[in-house]
Amino acid sequence: MRKGERRLETLIHGLFLAAGLVTVGCVLLITVYLIISGIPAIREIGLWEFLLGDTWASTSAEPRFGILPFLLTSVSGMAGAMVIGVPVGFFSAVYLAKAAPQRVRVVSEHIVSLLAGIPSVVYGLVAMMVLVPWVRSTFHVPDGAGLLVAILVLAVMILPSIIKVSVTALEAVPKEYEDASLALGATAAETWFRVSVPAAKSGIAAAVVLGVGRAIGEATAVMMVAGNAPNMPGLFQSVRFLTTAIVSEMAYSGGLQRQALFSIALVLYLFILLINAALNFFLKRDRGT
Amino acid sequence: MKNMEKFICMALAGVLTTGLLAGCTKETSGTVSTDGSTSMERVIGVLGEAFQEANKGVTFTYNPTGSSGGIQAVQEGRCDIGLSSRALKDEEKESGLTETVLAYDGIAVVVNPDNPVSDLDVETIAKLYTGEITNWKDVGGADAQVVLVGREAGSGTRDGFEAITDTEDACQYRQELTSTGDVITTVAQNPDAIGYASLSSVGDTVKALTVGGVAPTEETVKDGSYAIQRPFVLVTKIDAKLSDAAQKFFDFALAAENAELISKAGVVPAN
Numbered sequence: 001m002r003k004g005e006r007r008l009e010t011l012i013h014g015l016f017l018a019a020g021l022v023t024v025g026c027v028l029l030i031t032v033y034l035i036i037s038g039i040p041a042i043r044e045i046g047l048w049e050f051l052l053g054d055t056w057a058s059t060s061a062e063p064r065f066g067i068l069p070f071l072l073t074s075v076s077g078m079a080g081a082m083v084i085g086v087p088v089g090f091f092s093a094v095y096l097a098k099a100a101p102q103r104v105r106v107v108s109e110h111i112v113s114l115l116a117g118i119p120s121v122v123y124g125l126v127a128m129m130v131l132v133p134w135v136r137s138t139f140h141v142p143d144g145a146g147l148l149v150a151i152l153v154l155a156v157m158i159l160p161s162i163i164k165v166s167v168t169a170l171e172a173v174p175k176e177y178e179d180a181s182l183a184l185g186a187t188a189a190e191t192w193f194r195v196s197v198p199a200a201k202s203g204i205a206a207a208v209v210l211g212v213g214r215a216i217g218e219a220t221a222v223m224m225v226a227g228n229a230p231n232m233p234g235l236f237q238s239v240r241f242l243t244t245a246i247v248s249e250m251a252y253s254g255g256l257q258r259q260a261l262f263s264i265a266l267v268l269y270l271f272i273l274l275i276n277a278a279l280n281f282f283l284k285r286d287r288g289t
Numbered sequence: 290m291k292n293m294e295k296f297i298c299m300a301l302a303g304v305l306t307t308g309l310l311a312g313c314t315k316e317t318s319g320t321v322s323t324d325g326s327t328s329m330e331r332v333i334g335v336l337g338e339a340f341q342e343a344n345k346g347v348t349f350t351y352n353p354t355g356s357s358g359g360i361q362a363v364q365e366g367r368c369d370i371g372l373s374s375r376a377l378k379d380e381e382k383e384s385g386l387t388e389t390v391l392a393y394d395g396i397a398v399v400v401n402p403d404n405p406v407s408d409l410d411v412e413t414i415a416k417l418y419t420g421e422i423t424n425w426k427d428v429g430g431a432d433a434q435v436v437l438v439g440r441e442a443g444s445g446t447r448d449g450f451e452a453i454t455d456t457e458d459a460c461q462y463r464q465e466l467t468s469t470g471d472v473i474t475t476v477a478q479n480p481d482a483i484g485y486a487s488l489s490s491v492g493d494t495v496k497a498l499t500v501g502g503v504a505p506t507e508e509t510v511k512d513g514s515y516a517i518q519r520p521f522v523l524v525t526k527i528d529a530k531l532s533d534a535a536q537k538f539f540d541f542a543l544a545a546e547n548a549e550l551i552s553k554a555g556v557v558p559a560n
Binding site: 057058059060061128129132133136142143144145223224227228229238240247248249251253257 | 327354355357358433434435436441442443457458462463464465466467471474475478479481482
């Protein structure tokens, strides 16, 4: 009996190890594949020409493969979405976790979960039918599709991840901290922002990282509203993101154009790694002090 | 007695199964795989369905990867017949491929129904798309900036449009969309937009312009009087023989008696 139990234990151990290795294996596979398929085009075009070239004309007689417009667009799109989405998400989370009456809270949390479950193509479609004409008539520009609408869509799309993770972090703050603060005479609002939020800091930061990841990796919704012309970013300019540059041309691409798309994917991958690493670095440093 | 019954049952089952198998082998079997142009989805869908109806047991597949994707797939032997909504390039022909025209597709130039402009010639359309004319009032419309809507680089429709209007690499697109539906939706929403799309997919939400006085219809595309049109071609390898099933489909698609199927899909049959 004991022997059988031990064998079962080993078997289950092996099973879990295998499951874990699948994840690690996938990441390794993707990394290796991206590097192998992304390098050739970069070597042919030239690293600086590729990263800092300001013209993308992949199918013209003399093709140009400069992805600087895409890089800048992705950065500004992400930054814009953060500027709008993070404060809204953060204050909603504080309200939901600390101030909201029970009933409001339950309903709101359901709605936030629903928002997270809406497929991106639906966000894109609604924005295309509602926001694009609205921007066009409100700002008197010839065409509404562009960076501004993309930023608005991304800001809404990152809300659920920011709110949900932040709420969880804020709820995990020990009740005694808050009680102590209130007992010392601090008001409720002072307690939330001086005690609860600092205590939940790392969780909230993780929420922001998650939001950044979603904002920078989103393709479908953005592609439907950004216009997709490879221009330098401008609020009302028709723009193309790193993600949409890959998606929009992949279907019909061939030769160096296709290889260059893989190179964009490699750049996007490194870009996300870099951002995550940077945010993690700041997180860890804050936790140390 | 019990054993006897069991034996009879098994024997019967055995006989029936062999009968089933024999029945299968009598039919034409095999697969026909096609790969390529998304613009040809409707026409190839109609043909594929009718072909499967007529030849039970044949599996017909279509993979919508785009013209270049389909041509590449034939080259690499990943499919039987490639579908391209543009004529083969010289380098593609040199690599051992050949094309057979299946049908002609007119590309309609569409504007918003509110736009007073209803006729332009190819030259003016080219000037609009290259940014030489930027205001609708210069071509008889309202005083508003022209919003150029087009397809993404590599799309068969864009290729066709730019080749016919001689605007390759010169179009100043405001929006590059990835599907015909997106183009139609965008033009339907913006009174100052102009776009292009397959004739077959133009509905009531947008207005198709007449080009040089000729309206884009099946007749005008067929007799060649409508200027903006392109071929739908079947791409095969010169030196490799098609499988029986694929050859059968190839002949089926080009047969004159099946031309009606092709026009049902909104394009003009070549035969």
